[in-house]
Structures are given as C-alpha cells and as structure tokens.
Amino acid sequence: MEVLILLAVLFGALALIIPLIERSKMRISSEDAAKWAKWIWPLMGILLIAQLLRLLFS
Incomplete structure (x- = not known):
C-alpha cells in the first residue's frame, strides 16, 4: 500500500x-x-566511490 x-x-x-x-x-x-554536462560523469564516479566506501566501512 505504501x-x-x-x-x-x-x-x-x-x-x-x-x-x-x-x-x-x-x-x-x-x-x-x-558546461554542465561535462561534470556529470566525474561527479557520478565520485558519488559511486563514496557510496562504496560508506558501505564497506559502516
């Protein structure tokens, strides 16, 4: 239902x-x-690495 x-x-x-x-x-x-589009993939990569580190160390 939610x-x-x-x-x-x-x-x-x-x-x-x-x-x-x-x-x-x-x-x-x-x-x-x-200009905005060229930043999307590097930021997504940083986000994925940060989430992986968070998952590993928590």
Missing part, C-alpha cells in the same frame, strides 16, 4: 511541476548545457 501512495505522490508532483517548467521563461543555452 508503494501505491508513493507512486501517487510522485505522479502528482510531476503533473504539477512539468507545466510550471514549461511556462518558465528561463532557457539554458547549448553552451551552458555543455
């Missing part, structure tokens, strides 16, 4: 947030998106 409640809350949040984002006037240029 899973259904969680799914309902997530779906409701998406139904609320997506129209707000679409109406927003803020746009990201392709240059800015490229």
Whole structure:
C-alpha cells in the first residue's frame, strides 16, 4: 500500500511541476548545457566511490 501512495505522490508532483517548467521563461543555452554536462560523469564516479566506501566501512 505504501508503494501505491508513493507512486501517487510522485505522479502528482510531476503533473504539477512539468507545466510550471514549461511556462518558465528561463532557457539554458547549448553552451551552458555543455558546461554542465561535462561534470556529470566525474561527479557520478565520485558519488559511486563514496557510496562504496560508506558501505564497506559502516
């Protein structure tokens, strides 16, 4: 039952947030998106290593 409640809350949040984002006037240029994208994989690697260390030492 808890899973259904969680799914309902997530779906409701998406139904609320997506129209707000679409109406927003803020746009990201392709240059800015490229700057952000180059940081994603290194940060994910650091996160995975940190989680592994946390799992091993706790």
